[in-house]
Amino acid sequence: MKFKVNNKEVYASTGGRPFDKKKPLIIFVHGSGLTHMTWVLQTRYFAFHGYNALAIDLPGHGLSGGESLKSIEEMADWISAVIDAVGHKEASLVGHSQGCLVTVECTSRYPNKIKTLSLMGGAGAIPMNPQLLSLAENNDPKAVDLMMDWAHGPAGHFGGHPVPGLYHINTGTMLAKSRTIQNTLGVDFRACDNYKNGFEAAKKIKCPTLSILATDDKMCPVKEGKKLAALIEGSKIDIIDNCGHMMLLEEADRVLTVLKKFITTNYPPLSS
Amino acid sequence: MSDKKKELKPNTYKFDTLSLHAGYQPHKNAGSRQVPIYQTTSYLFDDVDHAAALFNLERGGHIYSRISNPTVGVLEERVASLEGGTAALATSSGMSAIFLAVMTLCEAGDHLVVSSQLYGGTVNLFRLTLPKFGIKCTFVKPRDTEGFKKAIQKNTKGIFGELVGNPGNEIMNMPEIAKIAHEAGIPLMVDATYQTPYLCKPFEHGADIVIHSLTKWMAGHGSSMAGILVEGGKFDWMQNDKFPTMTKPYEGYHGLSFAEEFGPTAFTMKARAEGMRDFGPCLSPQNAWNVLQGIETLSVRMKKHCSNAEEMVKYLMNHESVAWVSHPSVPDHPDHELAKKLLPNGRGSMIAFGIKGGKEAGVAFINNVKLASHLANVGDTRTLVIHPASGTHSQMDEATLKFAGLSHDMIRLSVGIEDIDDIKNDFEVGFRAARKPRLVSNQ
Numbered sequence: 146m147k148f149k150v151n152n153k154e155v156y157a158s159t160g161g162r163p164f165d166k167k168k169p170l171i172i173f174v175h176g177s178g179l180t181h182m183t184w185v186l187q188t189r190y191f192a193f194h195g196y197n198a199l200a201i202d203l204p205g206h207g208l209s210g211g212e213s214l215k216s217i218e219e220m221a222d223w224i225s226a227v228i229d230a231v232g233h234k235e236a237s238l239v240g241h242s243q244g245c246l247v248t249v250e251c252t253s254r255y256p257n258k259i260k261t262l263s264l265m266g267g268a269g270a271i272p273m274n275p276q277l278l279s280l281a282e283n284n285d286p287k288a289v290d291l292m293m294d295w296a297h298g299p300a301g302h303f304g305g306h307p308v309p310g311l312y313h314i315n316t317g318t319m320l321a322k323s324r325t326i327q328n329t330l331g332v333d334f335r336a337c338d339n340y341k342n343g344f345e346a347a348k349k350i351k352c353p354t355l356s357i358l359a360t361d362d363k364m365c366p367v368k369e370g371k372k373l374a375a376l377i378e379g380s381k382i383d384i385i386d387n388c389g390h391m392m393l394l395e396e397a398d399r400v401l402t403v404l405k406k407f408i409t410t411n412y413p414p415l416s417s
Numbered sequence: 418m419s420d421k422k423k424e425l426k427p428n429t430y431k432f433d434t435l436s437l438h439a440g441y442q443p444h445k446n447a448g449s450r451q452v453p454i455y456q457t458t459s460y461l462f463d464d465v466d467h468a469a470a471l472f473n474l475e476r477g478g479h480i481y482s483r484i485s486n487p488t489v490g491v492l493e494e495r496v497a498s499l500e501g502g503t504a505a506l507a508t509s510s511g512m513s514a515i516f517l518a519v520m521t522l523c524e525a526g527d528h529l530v531v532s533s534q535l536y537g538g539t540v541n542l543f544r545l546t547l548p549k550f551g552i553k554c555t556f557v558k559p560r561d562t563e564g565f566k567k568a569i570q571k572n573t574k575g576i577f578g579e580l581v582g583n584p585g586n587e588i589m590n591m592p593e594i595a596k597i598a599h600e601a602g603i604p605l606m607v608d609a610t611y612q613t614p615y616l617c618k619p620f621e622h623g624a625d626i627v628i629h630s631l632t633k634w635m636a637g638h639g640s641s642m643a644g645i646l647v648e649g650g651k652f653d654w655m656q657n658d659k660f661p662t663m664t665k666p667y668e669g670y671h672g673l674s675f676a677e678e679f680g681p682t683a684f685t686m687k688a689r690a691e692g693m694r695d696f697g698p699c700l701s702p703q704n705a706w707n708v709l710q711g712i713e714t715l716s717v718r719m720k721k722h723c724s725n726a727e728e729m730v731k732y733l734m735n736h737e738s739v740a741w742v743s744h745p746s747v748p749d750h751p752d753h754e755l756a757k758k759l760l761p762n763g764r765g766s767m768i769a770f771g772i773k774g775g776k777e778a779g780v781a782f783i784n785n786v787k788l789a790s791h792l793a794n795v796g797d798t799r800t801l802v803i804h805p806a807s808g809t810h811s812q813m814d815e816a817t818l819k820f821a822g823l824s825h826d827m828i829r830l831s832v833g834i835e836d837i838d839d840i841k842n843d844f845e846v847g848f849r850a851a852r853k854p855r856l857v858s859n860q
Contacts, residue, residue, distance in 0.1 A: 161473075161673055182680040189475040189678070208655075276425050290427040302430060305442040307477030309485035310493035310689065311682050312439070314429060316503040319650035319681040387444060398476055 146199075147208075150226045156208035157181065157199040157227075160192025164199075168415045169260075170233045171408065172224060173200040176242030176266075177337060178281070178289070178321040178330030180207030183241065186307060186397035187404060194405075195414025201227060206329050207320075213332035217243075217340040221250035228258055237412045239263040239404065241393055242365060243337050246271060249373070252354075253346035261411045262354040262377075263404055266362055266390045268369035269343035269376070273334045281334045284327040292330070293318050298361030298389025306394065313394045347376035353411040354380040357403055359388035359396070381407070432499060432615070436715050440494025454706045455487040473671070474678075474690065484693045488702035492709050496635070496645050499614040499712075500627055503650030504685035506693070507643060507705060511610060511630025512538055513698035514644030515577075518606055518626055520696065521688040523574045524662070525551025530568040530575075532559040532589055534582025534822055537805075537813060539608070543577070558822075559587045560751065566597045573601065574659060579608040580619060580759070583795075584769050584805050584829040585822040586743045588752035591759060595623025602657040610634070610796070611767055615719040616760050620649040626684065633796025634766075636711035637718050641704040646688065650681030663687060718798060721834040723763030728837045729830065733770050738778075738848040740771035740826060766833075767795060771826040778851040779804045779828055785850035788835065788843035800833035800840050 146159050158181040171191055173184040181188075181200035191198040203220060205213035214220045224247060228236045237260050240248035245267030252259040281288035293314050294302075306313045321330060354377045358370040367384060374380040383403045388396045430438065441452050460479045462468035470476040479485050489507050497505040508514040523529065531543045533556040543554040557564040559582050569576075576598045578589045591607065598605040604625035609617060613634045619627045629635055631643035654663040654676040663683055666672040670690050675683040693699060711718075726744065733742045745756030745764040756764050772778045782802075783791050789800040806818060806825050813823075832840070 158677060161671075161678060180680070185678055186475075186477055189473065190470055193470075193473060193475055274425070276422065280425075287425075287427065290429065291425055294427040294429050300442050300444065303438050303442050304440040304494040304498060305445060306494060308682075308686075309477070309479065309487075309490040310497065310506050310685055311477075311504045312494045312497040312502065315497065315501060316650065316681055319503050323681075398478070401476060 148230050150223060150230045153204060153211035154209065155201060155204070155227065155230070157201040158184070158188060160188035160198040160200070162192040164197055164231065166232050168195060168197045169412055170197045170199065170228065170231065170236040172227060172236050172238050173198065174224065174238065174240040174244030174247050175200070175203065175206070176244055177333035178206075178292070178326070179317070180320050180323065182207070182320055183317075183393060187239070187393060187401050190401055190405065191408070195416065197231075199227070199231065205332070206324060213329055214336070215332060216336050217246045217250050218342070220247040220336070221254055224248070224251045225255045225258060234258070235260050237261040237263070237408055239265070240267065241265045242267070242390065243271065243333055245365075246337060246340050246343055249343055249350065250346050252352060253349040256349065256351060259352055261352055261408060262350065263357070263407060264355065264370070264373070265357045265392055265400065266359065266365045266370070267356055267373055268365040269347060269373040270341065271337040271365060273338040278334045278338060282327055282331040284325065284331070286322060286326060288326060288330055289318055289321040292321065295363045296390040298359065298387065298395060300361070300387045301389045301391060301395040307397045313391065317391065317394070343373065344376055347373055350377045353407070355403070355407040356380060356382045357385065357392060357400060358382060359385045359390065359392045361388055362390040362392070364390040433716050435495065435498045437713050439498035440491040452488060452491050452706060452709055454702050456702055458482050474673070474686070482702070483697045483699045484689060486699070486702050486705070489700050489705040492700075492705040493645065495709065495712060496614075496629070496631075497647055500647045501618050501620050501649075502627065502647040504682040505645050505647040506685050506688050507631070507645045507700045509644065509698045509700050510642045511608075511628065511632060511644035512542065514628050514630070514646045515539060515542065515608065517688050517692045517696065517698060518628060518646045519547065519552065519577075521684060521692055522604070522660070523552045526572060527552050527574045528570050528572045529554045529577055530565055530573055531556050532578030532582065533557060534559050534585055534587045535579050535608075536583040539579075540813070540817070559589045562590050562593045562597070565594050569597070569601045569603070573603055575603050575606055577606045577608070579611070580617060581611045581745070581765060581767070582822070583611070584767070584827065586745060586750070586767060586769055587822065588745060588755050588759065590755060591619060591622045591624060599623070602659060604652045611765050612760060613715060613719060615716050616723075616762050616765060620651070622759060625649050625652040631708045632794070634719065634722065635715065636708040637714070637796065637798045638707070638711050639794060639797035639799065641707040643700050643704050643708045646685070648682060648685045652684075654683055718834060719763065722766035722832060725834060725837050725840065726764070726766040726768060726832040729768060729832050729840065732841055732844070733768065736848065738773050738851055740773050743769040766831060768830040768832060769827055770830065771824065772828055772851055774826075774851055776806070776825040779826055780807070781853065782828065782847040782851040786843050786847040788839055789847075795829070795831040797831065798834050800835060801831040803829050805829050
């Protein structure tokens with residue numbers, strides 16, 4: 146569906162079901178340089194089971210208009226504005242990678258709006274490798290190739306996508322190259338590198354929170370995810386073996402099972 | 418010590434490694450080092466909710482082997498990885514892959530622009546069979562790049578061609594024809610069977626959908642029929658209103674918009690969800706496994722195919738019984754320069770040559786070679802020969818043969834990986850037999 150936030154067009158996948166204001170809202174926030182497509186193996190399930198599942202394209206990404214937002218704080222405010230724009234008072238947030246920084250910040254800023262928080266491959270800070278940052282800001286496609294290399298665990302490098310026939314490293318590459326690299330990945334990486342408030346924001350979070358971490362995640366290692374989770378009161382952790390940072394594709398089924406249990410328990414769907 | 422920082426390099430697996438490993442994780446398959454053959458029609462659901470989720474594409478997984486199968490899935494991912502594609506769908510043959518690609522793209526009333534230099538079966542599909550489904554085609558000679566542009570109509574949904582035409586070795590100017598297709602907002606579909614991804618990666622030159630008959634060089638062993646379509650993932654289906662079954666809520670699949678939901682893999686998802694469901698040209702797991710065995714040695718075999726082919730080109734060009742030789746490695750081949758650009762790892766192992774003495778000599782040659790096999794296939798590890806005018810293209814009338822660039826003296830040679838001297842010796846036997854009738858008639 147398309148709607149406007151701050152007078153700019155926003156695209157969000159609704160998981161194949163029409164948006165229905167009566168249903169509780171889950172917002173899925175993608176990682177650096179990526180799009181709503183990364184969530185396809187999670188959103189369709191929730192959309193068909195009593196929720197409005199909105200996998201948004203951040204401004205300047207995927208099918209959304211406008212320019213990429215330059216800071217995690219701006220993105221956090223923008224997520225709150227998305228909730229308002231679709232006519233809801235509250236939402237459950239799900240973030241991946243950079244999306245975790247955004248959703249942590251958003252939850253700390255708008256505690257009354259956010260009912261549950263699910264973090265995948267999250268950390269309190271994501272400092273960027275200077276060379277990788279420079280490549281992305283200089284529009285070098287090598288930045289995407291490096292990101293895809295580091296983002297997939299050793300097992301994920303061999304493929305084995307849960308959807309038969311899909312090769313996820315190439316699919317991720319294509320998503321990250323679908324818009325100008327320096328305007329998406331470059332801006333996002335800089336925003337991640339600049340963001341320093343993650344640990345402080347985490348201390349303010351009181352809603353039920355789940356961290357899904359992966360043993361082979363090189364970008365946001367388990368120990369970093371645990372450090373963040375330790376600051377969030379009552380936070381739960383699920384660790385996936387033999388999996389890298391792209392857990393939502395590499396182990397999509399496991400992620401969906403864990404997510405489903407957590408969200409339906411803490412933020413029940415509209416019963417049919 | 419240098420104070421230079423180490424340059425970062427992606428460590429994703431390279432071609433030869435992907436040929437052996439892509440698409441398969443042993444730890445998810447009881448530690449089996451070899452890909453298991455999942456000889457089953459169907460798969461247990463955990464519960465009703467799980468079943469519904471699989472049918473509704475909410476979760477990935479297998480339901481019924483007509484739609485997907487774990488062994489076939491490994492093959493699909495492996496070929497997608499080698500091509501640099503986002504997704505692939507394997508079928509029971511190369512022809513069914515072409516048919517499925519067309520039926521995923523088109524509906525009655527649509528039109529395609531098609532290269533005229535194709536395998537005879539493909540020509541018949543486009544010329545005679547697709548019109549029965551209301552899909553019309555305009556044929557253009559592969560070297561007539563502007564002709565492709567002129568042939569595009571309002572209802573044209575794509576351009577199709579063989580990268581190197583069968584059997585005359587004409588090469589499509591893929592980068593230029595891709596530009597033409599993309600300016601018209603339509604995809605370019607390329608049959609790259611002759612090249613395999615070892616010789617050419619069509620996505621790097623603008624193709625959007627790549628099709629292979631896996632029966633040929635990819636498998637190599639000549640034991641199993643298989644085909645595949647591979648998606649590049651760059652084509653924007655939502656740029657115009659030409660593809661409503663991809664971009665709008667589609668009644669054919671419960672109101673799903675494939676382009677919105679699946680983006681760079683939308684074409685493959687639709688081909689599987691709709692095409693495999695409705696037409697069912699599924700690949701057997703045994704044949705998928707057989708093809709995987711071939712792909713493991715693809716680059717090793719292709720090197721030998723190409724070096725033997727270049728030796729055979731030299732041999733044939735200097736032979737008194739040969740009137741002409743067509744192979745992209747020949748300097749005066751019209752596409753010699755284009756071939757250097759598109760086929761940097763080798764020009765392939767298909768050679769067409771004319772035998773002096775015409776049809777009669779051709780028949781004598783074919784009937785007398787012993788090592789080279791006379792059969793209707795290409796891309797076997799063994800050397801194969803056929804006389805197209807009386808074999809693969811025999812269903813064509815005189816005018817169509819001429820339009821397809823065929824002559825009665827043409828012999829199609831698929832060079833195998835035997836010892837090169839043995840192939841040459843065998844050809845000497847054939848050529849001697851081919852000269853005999855003429856020697857007799859000249860007396």
